[in-house]
Amino acid sequence: MKLTHNQLAALAWVARTGSLTAAGNALGRTQPALSAQLKMLADAAGAPVISRHRHGVTLTSAGNELLAYAESCMRALEGAQQAVTRMRGLETGKLNVLASTSVAVYMLPSALAEFHARYPAVEIRVTRHNAEEAMRALERGLGDVALVRGSPAAMTDGFAPNFVVQNLLEDETVLAVTPDHPLARRKEVSPSDLDGLSIVSREATSATQALVQRAVTKAGIRLKMVFQTVGVEALKEAVLQGFGAGFLSRLAIRREVEAGALKAIRIRAPELKQHITIAYPEPGQCPPAVPIFVDIMRELNRKNGQTKTLTRHAPRVTTAQ
Numbered sequence: 001m002k003l004t005h006n007q008l009a010a011l012a013w014v015a016r017t018g019s020l021t022a023a024g025n026a027l028g029r030t031q032p033a034l035s036a037q038l039k040m041l042a043d044a045a046g047a048p049v050i051s052r053h054r055h056g057v058t059l060t061s062a063g064n065e066l067l068a069y070a071e072s073c074m075r076a077l078e079g080a081q082q083a084v085t086r087m088r089g090l091e092t093g094k095l096n097v098l099a100s101t102s103v104a105v106y107m108l109p110s111a112l113a114e115f116h117a118r119y120p121a122v123e124i125r126v127t128r129h130n131a132e133e134a135m136r137a138l139e140r141g142l143g144d145v146a147l148v149r150g151s152p153a154a155m156t157d158g159f160a161p162n163f164v165v166q167n168l169l170e171d172e173t174v175l176a177v178t179p180d181h182p183l184a185r186r187k188e189v190s191p192s193d194l195d196g197l198s199i200v201s202r203e204a205t206s207a208t209q210a211l212v213q214r215a216v217t218k219a220g221i222r223l224k225m226v227f228q229t230v231g232v233e234a235l236k237e238a239v240l241q242g243f244g245a246g247f248l249s250r251l252a253i254r255r256e257v258e259a260g261a262l263k264a265i266r267i268r269a270p271e272l273k274q275h276i277t278i279a280y281p282e283p284g285q286c287p288p289a290v291p292i293f294v295d296i297m298r299e300l301n302r303k304n305g306q307t308k309t310l311t312r313h314a315p316r317v318t319t320a321q
Contacts, residue, residue: 001044005077008070010037011049011059015067018056041066088288090119095289097126098134098143102232103276106251108147111297115289122289131155131277138163138279144290145280147297149207152277165279169301173208173272175265176239176248176256183245188266191219198244201228202235212247215269236262251276 013023014034024034042049042062049063059067087093095115099108104126112124129137131150137143148155152165175194177184183193194216201223202209216223227243229235232252239246240261256262278297280290 001040003041003044004037005073007037007041007044008066008073009077010034011041011063011066012070012074014038014050014057015059015063015070018058020057090122090289090292092121093287093289094123094125095145095287095293096143097124097293098129098137098146098148099126100130100134100148101128102249102252103147103149104128105232106249106254107276111293111300114296114300115293119289119292135163135279138281144287145278145293147276147278149274150277151275155277155279162282162285163279164282165277167275168278168297169276171249171251171274171276172266173211173247173274174250174253175245175267176236176253176262177245177265178240178242179260179263181245181263183265184263186265188268190268191215191221194219194223194267195221196224198224198226200235200238200243200246201225202232202247203228203230208247208249211272211274215267215271218271219269247272249274 009027010023010029013026014020017023017026020031020034024031027034029037038050045062045066047062048060049066050057051060083092097108097112108126112126115122116124127137127143129143129146129148131146131148131154134143134146134148135155138146147168149171152167156163156165175183175189183189183197186193227238229238232248235246236248236253236256238244239248240256250257250264253262253264257264278294280286280294283291
């Protein structure tokens with residue numbers, strides 16, 4: 001006859017308490033139910049496992065022979081329960097974040113620092129992905145949450161439906177200039193205002209550069225490229241050094257703008273606006289760290305006045321408050 005953990009738990013608790021009533025209370029079972037488990041254990045062993053007497057219950061030799069295994073089973077169950085409690089309380093665990101480069105550099109650090117301050121025992125890992133790569137990785141269980149550039153609609157098309165996909169905030173490509181630049185006093189410009197402007201440019205393979213080129217082509221203007229470089233930080237530094245204006249994400253130059261080192265000028269071109277989207281498995285299908293991390297991201301964005309959330313519980317996109 002096959003043994004069960006319920007039978008071994010009954011034996012362990014009888015040995016611990018010396019009472020069928022107390023053992024039943026500890027396990028949340030009635031005395032008859034507990035006695036039935038012990039009888040099935042005795043039938044499997046071919047001998048009684050407990051002996052009743054007026055002072056309570058003791059184990060027989062057969063019961064004592066099985067007790068070590070019963071206690072081992074109980075320790076395993078209790079250890080598993082403690083592990084679950086720790087994970088739910090985030091005393092341990094992992095958080096694997098999939099992020100686009102600009103999000104990882106300019107948006108994640110403050111959120112991850114806040115998360116780490118609250119849950120220092122949780123291991124954090126960030127890997128770089130574009131939107132499609134991130135969703136594929138989520139589908140395969142290679143990450144817990146994704147933060148990338150791309151619209152919620154684009155990130156849900158063709159992917160498994162059991163994900164929450166939200167537009168966390170709106171970013172935009174702006175014209176970054178030094179405070180002494182001729183356009184520095186402008187809050188907003190149209191693409192036609194930029195005709196003939198001396199600029200610092202990103203590499204041709206840059207997604208941001210591609211957005212800028214589409215806006216330039218649509219407006220029918222020409223820009224004067226005086227310096228071409230690779231990467232956001234190199235472009236930002238070139239602008240700071242006075243090579244010319246540069247097209248940069250508002251998110252990427254937020255610190256320099258706050259410090260007064262750069263001015264961010266909005267360009268009236270809808271194609272230069274971009275979504276920062278967050279995606280993660282539906283509640284109940286993701287690690288306990290994920291909803292807490294998502295709440296931290298939302299709270300930080302609210303403080304920055306940037307939250308604008310569209311939630312998609314497949315198959316539709318709706319507005320969430």
